[in-house]
Amino acid sequence: MGKRVLLADDDQLLASLLNFRLKKSGYDVHHSSNGKEVKEYLKTERPDIIVSDIMMPYFSGIELIDFVRNELKLNTPIIIISSAGNEQNVLSAFELGANDFITKPVSPTELLVRVGREINK
């Protein structure tokens, strides 16, 4: 079985593309479209990496990092997808323990390189 990626993004379009590309590269992808689902999933599952959008309904990507690092006490690599011009969000993400970030519009190829790099660290 491939490495497990948790993909958290409410943008169905981007998520579908990333899901397709990650699976093509042999990853086992679980996609959640809101923070609540992500939280539920993480109660029982342990993905190898988390790729998350910042702006999501119920529970933002920033809150997700806080939850993973401070409540679940996990050091699973987290890559944040952020919009251009949201530097403040990216800084908060790094402060809370995000490992990397990628700016929208997301190039799937670039994301795959970043995911591979984090997983193989």
Place this chain on the structure above:
Amino acid sequence: MSISKSKDLIGQLSNLERTVSEFSFEELSTQDSKVIQSYFNSFRNSLESHIYNRNNGTNLKEQVVEKEEVEKELPNKNQFIAHVSNQIRTPLNSIIGFANLLNEEKLNTSQHKKVQAIQFASISLLNLIDEVFEYSKISTGYINFETIDFNLQGLLNDVMFLCETLMVDRQIELIIDIDENVPKIIKGDPSKLSEVLLNVLGNSIKFINQGYIKLGVSAKECDENQFILKFSVADTGIGIAKEKLETIFNCYAQAKDDTFVTYCGTGLGLSITKEIVEKQNGEIDIISEEGIGTTITFSIPYATGNISNRPVIQNENSDIEKGKIVLSGTEILVFEDNLMNQHLIKAQLTKWGCKVYTHANLKEGLSILATKKIDLILMDLKMPNLNGFDISKVLRAHKDVHINTVPIVAFSADFTEQDSKDCKEIGMNDFLLKPYTLDELMSTIIKNKREEDTSMKVEHLLQKIMIEPKETTRVDLNGLLQDCFGEIEILNELIKLFKMNALEFSGNVKLHLQTDNLKEVAFAAHKLKAGFAMLKANGMRQLIVELEAQCKANRPNEVKELYQLFLNDYPLLEQNLDTNLAGLNKI
């Protein structure tokens, strides 16, 4: 009569109000609760301002009592009913509309149940009002009876089909017994006969738990031009107590006080039935025993029909096979809000091999029209929120030639001359009167459905070529196709998703601009811009980025202007998108 009905109305209004006030918003997340709370406030305001007349300080209860006094002096008390019905009908439609909107939100099970209770309470109330109104129309002689040749056998088949659909999953036998001497073609009013049969059979279905329902039809000739048709509907239902039998055809009489609660009846069905039968010089009678069953018999005189006068396709036997031959593969979009009717029409059209999409609102309908080849639209004219006329206007004004030329057939239970004029003016193609026979449905679809017309294709193509290559309408899918590793199915799927997102954006922005909720507009814009980036629609992406920025700067007028630009240019962008995609699909 109106006194008891007014009490009923008030009872149901309180019921509705209670279900509404039981709805709690506290459990919702902040983002959703704001949206829903705003729906709810408008909902409540509408309820209060229409139903409780705040201006003169009296509430509906007092008004009804006052009106009852006045009513006694009115020469025509039905005018009063029509007046009150209309007054309540309008806000009720918006209540139903808002409840539908609420239901589309993300709700938990208990909230969902409560919204359903609101929907149920408001729809029951609406049905009640409709029946009151129908009754007042009939009893004032406002209603006209047709005299046309029609296929009795076909009508009976259709009625039985409807009843079977109502009894799905129930262990009840439906038997039909037609005497040999019953003529196939007769002259009279087919829609009124269907209504009477459906009322009587519908009643049996409502009050039966096990056993059978039997419809018998026989004919008695009076002279060579006229005969009397006798119908009997016998059931093994709960039956009616002796003392109640005498008043069962009276307005609003129901066998037991709690009948409404158990069986959702309004008590008007049988009195309407009696009026319709008697207005056609017929007779109706009932025998019943509690716990054993009920038999209703009615007879109506008809004139002998002339087979050559029957204008639509004749098909005496079941027409499923025929339907399959002529309609198989036809894609039909049905705008209909009544779930039962949705179910019925879908069941029938599917039998004929049609592909059916049923929706009750413009947004969903447009998304179907944008992605499917739809050959015909069946449009219910009376729907909450946007009615059939409004939706048709939007479709006819649409920029996409595929959408603005789609054949539209209106259907409605009552069709006034004004309705007919309006339909023509809007550019609807035809209409069907409810209840229609299957023959009528089939021939209307055949007559109006879109043909594979080469001239239209050329026109479509020309329109595409003539599009001004404006920056905001440009797209380029090559990069995205590469991202999909050249897998065209994935690309098609993504484009479908993108179109849905754009439609959702358009609807959300419109909604939030009404209340100048720029925060929500900015959020919607933020979500859409990534999609435009993926399509390399850089001009449109820039427009959306600007729109988001203007929201953040709290400039509603600028936001509205930019939104208008989006509305103007997006359809062209989508056409370019389709052309681009079609080209890639061919490679």
